[in-house]
Amino acid sequence: MVVIAKNCPDIEVEVVDINENRIKAWNDTNLDNLPVFEPGLSEILIDVRNNNLTFSSKVESSIRNSDMIFISVNTPIKEKGMGAGETSDLRWVESCARLISKSARGHTIVVEKSTLPVKTAQTIKEILDSSTSNNSDEDRTFSVLSNPEFLAEGTAINDLVNPDRVLIGGDDLEAMNALKDIYIKWVPENKIIFTNLWSSELSKLSANALLAQRISSINSLSAICEVTGAEIGDVAHAVGMDSRIGGKFLKAGPGFGGSCFKKDILNLVYLSRFYGLNEVADFWQETVAINSWQKNRIYKEIVARLFGNLADKKIGILGFAFKENTNDTRESPAIDICRNLLNEGAFLNIHDCKVNEKTIDKDLSSKNLFDKNMWAHKKDVYSVFEDAHAVIFMTEWSIYKTLDWKRILPIIKQPFWVFDTRLILDPNEIKNFGLNIWQLGNGMNK
Ligand code: UDX
Numbered sequence: 001m002v003v004i005a006k007n008c009p010d011i012e013v014e015v016v017d018i019n020e021n022r023i024k025a026w027n028d029t030n031l032d033n034l035p036v037f038e039p040g041l042s043e044i045l046i047d048v049r050n051n052n053l054t055f056s057s058k059v060e061s062s063i064r065n066s067d068m069i070f071i072s073v074n075t076p077i078k079e080k081g082m083g084a085g086e087t088s089d090l091r092w093v094e095s096c097a098r099l100i101s102k103s104a105r106g107h108t109i110v111v112e113k114s115t116l117p118v119k120t121a122q123t124i125k126e127i128l129d130s131s132t133s134n135n136s137d138e139d140r141t142f143s144v145l146s147n148p149e150f151l152a153e154g155t156a157i158n159d160l161v162n163p164d165r166v167l168i169g170g171d172d173l174e175a176m177n178a179l180k181d182i183y184i185k186w187v188p189e190n191k192i193i194f195t196n197l198w199s200s201e202l203s204k205l206s207a208n209a210l211l212a213q214r215i216s217s218i219n220s221l222s223a224i225c226e227v228t229g230a231e232i233g234d235v236a237h238a239v240g241m242d243s244r245i246g247g248k249f250l251k252a253g254p255g256f257g258g259s260c261f262k263k264d265i266l267n268l269v270y271l272s273r274f275y276g277l278n279e280v281a282d283f284w285q286e287t288v289a290i291n292s293w294q295k296n297r298i299y300k301e302i303v304a305r306l307f308g309n310l311a312d313k314k315i316g317i318l319g320f321a322f323k324e325n326t327n328d329t330r331e332s333p334a335i336d337i338c339r340n341l342l343n344e345g346a347f348l349n350i351h352d353c354k355v356n357e358k359t360i361d362k363d364l365s366s367k368n369l370f371d372k373n374m375w376a377h378k379k380d381v382y383s384v385f386e387d388a389h390a391v392i393f394m395t396e397w398s399i400y401k402t403l404d405w406k407r408i409l410p411i412i413k414q415p416f417w418v419f420d421t422r423l424i425l426d427p428n429e430i431k432n433f434g435l436n437i438w439q440l441g442n443g444m445n446k
Helices: 002-007 020-026 041-048 059-065 091-103 120-134 156-161 173-183 197-228 232-240 261-274 278-305 333-343 357-368 381-385 398-402 405-411 427-432
Strands: 013-016 053-056 068-071 106-112 140-146 166-169 192-195 314-318 347-351 375-377 390-393 417-420 436-439
Touching: 002 041, 002 156, 013 020, 013 059, 020 053, 041 156, 059 091, 068 091, 091 106, 091 120, 106 120, 106 173, 120 140, 120 197, 140 166, 140 173, 140 197, 166 173, 166 197, 173 192, 192 197, 197 232, 197 261, 197 278, 261 278, 278 333, 278 390, 278 417, 278 436, 314 333, 314 381, 333 347, 333 357, 347 381, 357 375, 381 405, 427 436
Parallel strands: 013 053, 068 106, 106 140, 166 192, 314 347, 314 390, 347 375, 390 417, 417 436
Antiparallel strands: none
16 A cells, blocks of 8 residues: 555555554554564655555545555454364455445445455455445445455565556456556556456465465475485576576475465365365365475474484574564464474574564464473574574574674584574585584585
8 A cells, every 4th residue: 555655646545444553553653663564665654654645543434435445454264163274264354345335435446455265256245235235225336356466575565566467357347447547657557467356366376376386396305305415406596597497486495484375275275175176175285284394394303413302402593584574473484393392392592683572472372382481582693592502594584694603602502503494504614613504405414
């Protein structure tokens, strides 16, 4: 919405949320208090906030006055009931649709922006249409569009300013053109594509499934590298030079995290099973299974090298976010790996450039498995190493690539192990300091 407001000064953008604290944070004059950290966001926000972009909790009046409404709510995986653990929880989408149906006036274009299971637009349409038939005295009509968001966290602003494509799905050409008129202000016309609603919804799930599958593919190959003496960085480089494969999104790592990949694949699996396509469902399910396996095997490699015993050992954790340049920890591989290490009795010193202690606490202590006496949040990256027997590089923050190892040597326990799950270190440099290193996908590991 910030990017729309910036590029369309003639459009009034109102971001509304029933959560008043969140709105307060978006209105905070101290930009460090914004609810999300995203490079480049605050610079644009400061330009447009309270000009043509406002944040408020006046949801109903905003709906009443809007010509176009974007539904951008959370759609996590369902926790209970039918489809639990497999399909998205649509309660917030549904309640938005009900609120819109109650409060809208005149003709309103409703745009699905959240990633949703295929056919959700139909649900939204039915809810909206039922309100028009119940209140025949009110003159209100709706057009529903799907406009999935392809941005990645950490690069969101650039992805929005220079998108590979903008996808608009619908069956009302006038409404589709109205949305196109917004994007055309900064996106080249040949990158704005029209499809029907279902192709648009399925394209978003498919893009994420294919991206996640690429990571599971390279991660599965990282394990083969380790046993054969090959190096995953070299293999990725060599295969990526094939123009049919391409070099992007081939970095082996501890497994994909983030709010989308797992959820979207599980939605695809659910959809496939629903239509009796069990082989298709099994195929995509394996992408998620390899991802869990990758996290689990890294944990086992760590335990094996620390003599099978982590009790009374301190381990440093560098990075808790699911990738660099974000403070988001949803589905972060660090969570599962840290939980497994805590379960072995290790004490963890955890550092992240943007994730705060409260978030780490929430992620580690859910289900009351671990208490705060078993880990410490460290603000200074070097204090992670104090009396530690090992360190694990979990997120690829750039400051971790240039640590001063001479400063670290006097404060660690020997023998000391470095575990590099992101391939950001030079193993020879670490070995030259007399330290042991295990690097993901490196066939030269001991
Ligand atoms: C993803 C999609 O990229 C984006 O198009 C969609 O709109 C939302 O989901 P996001 O989850 O923000 O975006 O981040 P992304 O950069 O895709 O990374 C996801 C995970 O994959 C991270 O944990 C990252 O570390 C991992 N990853 C990514 C790799 O392990 N290797 C890679 O080569 C790329």
